[in-house]
Amino acid sequence: MTGRLFVRLLLVQALWNYRSLLGAGLLWILLPVLRREYGHDPAALEAALARHRRFFNAHPYLAGFAAGALARMERDRQSPELIHRLREVIRGPLGSLGDRFFWAAWLPTTVLLAAAAGLLGLPGWGVVLLFLVTYNLVHLPVRWWSLRVGLEQGRGVARGIAALELPRWTERVAALGVLLVGFVFGLLFVEAFFGTASGIPPVRSIALAVGGSALFVVGILRPRGRAGTIPAMVLAVLAGLFLLGWVR
Amino acid sequence: MAITLLRVDERLIHGQVTVGWGSRLRPTVYVVVDDDLVSSDWERELMELGAPPEVPVEFVSVSEARPRIGEWQGSDARVVILTRDLDHMARLARGRLLAGEEVNLGGLHHAPGRTEALPYLFLTVRDRELIVELGEEGTRVSARDLPTSSPKTAQEILR
Numbered sequence: 001m002t003g004r005l006f007v008r009l010l011l012v013q014a015l016w017n018y019r020s021l022l023g024a025g026l027l028w029i030l031l032p033v034l035r036r037e038y039g040h041d042p043a044a045l046e047a048a049l050a051r052h053r054r055f056f057n058a059h060p061y062l063a064g065f066a067a068g069a070l071a072r073m074e075r076d077r078q079s080p081e082l083i084h085r086l087r088e089v090i091r092g093p094l095g096s097l098g099d100r101f102f103w104a105a106w107l108p109t110t111v112l113l114a115a116a117a118g119l120l121g122l123p124g125w126g127v128v129l130l131f132l133v134t135y136n137l138v139h140l141p142v143r144w145w146s147l148r149v150g151l152e153q154g155r156g157v158a159r160g161i162a163a164l165e166l167p168r169w170t171e172r173v174a175a176l177g178v179l180l181v182g183f184v185f186g187l188l189f190v191e192a193f194f195g196t197a198s199g200i201p202p203v204r205s206i207a208l209a210v211g212g213s214a215l216f217v218v219g220i221l222r223p224r225g226r227a228g229t230i231p232a233m234v235l236a237v238l239a240g241l242f243l244l245g246w247v248r
Numbered sequence: 249m250a251i252t253l254l255r256v257d258e259r260l261i262h263g264q265v266t267v268g269w270g271s272r273l274r275p276t277v278y279v280v281v282d283d284d285l286v287s288s289d290w291e292r293e294l295m296e297l298g299a300p301p302e303v304p305v306e307f308v309s310v311s312e313a314r315p316r317i318g319e320w321q322g323s324d325a326r327v328v329i330l331t332r333d334l335d336h337m338a339r340l341a342r343g344r345l346l347a348g349e350e351v352n353l354g355g356l357h358h359a360p361g362r363t364e365a366l367p368y369l370f371l372t373v374r375d376r377e378l379i380v381e382l383g384e385e386g387t388r389v390s391a392r393d394l395p396t397s398s399p400k401t402a403q404e405i406l407r
Contacts, residue, residue, distance in 0.1 A: 019358070055357055089291045092262030093298035099263050158293035167301045 004032055005067060006147055012063045022063060023056040026070075029063075033071040051080055057091050059098020062161075064143050066090050068150015069157040076154060086155055093158075097166045102139070105170045109177035110135040112184055119187040250321045253328045254346065256337050257354040260330050261298040261305065264354065268394040270300065275328040278305045279320070281313045281336055310339045317345050334371075334378040347386030353379075353405070354393055365405045368393045376406055 008029040015024035030052055038045035058066055069090070073083050114131035122130065142164075149160035252273045257265065260280055269275075278299055285291050286309045299305045308316070313329075317340075320327045331337045337351055355368050362370035369391050371379075379402055382389050392399040 085288075085291060086294075088258075089260075089294045092259050093294055093296075096261070096263040096266050096298045099267065155290050158290060158297060161294075161297050 001032065001036075002148065002151060005029055005071065005151075006064075006144055008032075009064050009067055009143055009147055012067075013060050020055050021057040022060065023052075023054055026056045026063065026067060027052040029067045030071055030074070033074055037074055037077075047080070048074065051083055052087075054087070056087060058094035059102060061102055061139055061143055062094040062098040062146055064146030064148075065094060065150045065157050065161055068147045068152075069154050070150075072151050072154035078155065082155065090157070093161065097161070101166045101170045101173070105173040105177060106138060107135070109173050109180060112177060112180035116180055116184050116187065119184065250323065250327065251317075251329060251349060252326045253352060254337070254349055255328070255330050255352045255354045256332075256334055256356065257330060258332045258356055260332055261295050263298075264394060265328070265330065266298065266300055266303075268396075269328070270303075272395045273328065274326060275303060276325045277327055278303060279313070279327055279329045280305060280307050281310055281329060281331050281340055282307065283309045283336070286312075310336055313340055314345060321349075334375045334382075338378040338381055341382055341385050341387050344385050346382075350388040350390060351382055353389065353391040366391055366400060369405065371405075379406060 008031075012022055012025035012029060015028060016022065017024065027049070034045060034048045034052070038048050052070070056066070066087070069086060070083060073086060110131055113134060114127045117130055118124070118127040145164075146160075149163075150157050153160050252275060253269055255265065255269075259265075260282070261278060265278075280295065285295065285307050292307050295307075296305050320329070329340075331340065333356070334353075340346065341351070353369055356362065356370055356375070357368070358364070358370045361372050362375075363372075365371050379389050383402055389402040389405070390399045391405050
């Protein structure tokens with residue numbers, strides 16, 4: 001059953017809409033559980049469907065915590081009131097933890113990693129592959145783990161979410177991201193002014209060191225603003241990449 | 249700095265508050281005024297997870313919160329006060345306790361019995377009465393989901 005829920009969890013956004021956001025997707029994930037629990041009793045099944053036929057929002061990758069916990073609560077026949085309250089209260093934390101870690105830190109950092117590899121000579125298909133592999137190396141296990149923990153812990157799922165230590169990882173990944181921004185800027189700087197063919201490694205390493213350490217220091221000095229500044233930096237880097245390609 | 253934000257939002261602590269408003273207001277404490285959450289450990293634990301780790305979250309009931317409003321208004325802390333509905337906010341304000349403050353309506357979503365006032369604000373008949381009541385108690389009411397969006401006055405909301 002966990003495997004089946006996991007496959008459905010991967011499609012949690014397939015029914016995304018403005019009215020219910022992830023609500024319809026979550027209902028669809030829970031459907032096999034609700035059918036198994038209440039399939040013999042049409043009235044009870046209808047009531048269970050009504051409980052989950054509502055607005056729901058969360059970060060899609062962390063939605064497994066909610067789906068797992070709700071499935072567990074339905075299985076344990078907890079009261080509709082409690083189930084409703086878990087559904088309400090879990091949205092906020094899953095949204096803000098996930099947005100900070102995945103959208104503001106992990107996604108830009110893995111994009112930067114691939115961009116840096118590309119500037120160092122990795123061919124285009126390799127850049128795409130490197131990004132997809134590194135990004136999903138965290139994304140997919142988190143989805144699986146969150147579902148498992150939700151199913152295990154039910155209503156007490158806060159413990160499992162806290163154990164992921166996402167705020168700490170957000171800080172670390174963001175620091176790595178800042179370092180990579182410096183690295184990529186350094187590479188762009190050298191490319192733009194000296195060109196790769198000229199072969200002057202000392203200048204390259206100086207530019208890298210200066211650019212990288214300057215931005216790293218900026219990142220350290222502004223710890224609270226760190227996660228938010230990275231998306232802006234990524235845009236700057238992408239603009240740089242675009243300009244570089246265009247000038248050539 | 250006192251009370252920097254008084255917000256009605258059924259999601260309480262979530263991204264719009266911690267990232268949208270939090271990055272602008274830099275709160276030093278979140279106070280959730282809610283009569284149900286004070287007695288529910290598992291809900292409080294979940295809710296706390298949504299706040300940035302360096303900003304503490306306090307959970308208080310309406311009756312605990314009312315005597316502390318003056319303390320928050322006069323403190324050096326930057327306090328963000330959240331309630332999940334207009335009922336909690338109106339009970340907090342009753343007796344002109346929040347006169348001169350501004351209440352921000354940030355998110356009440358679609359549910360049976362509520363009609364749309366703004367895309368992020370669906371109100372019951374009772375909610376509309378409470379908005380008028382807050383105004384009569386000297387508390388300005390406006391709606392604004394994020395600091396970057398334009399605020400709507402109580403008149404615009406109730407129209």
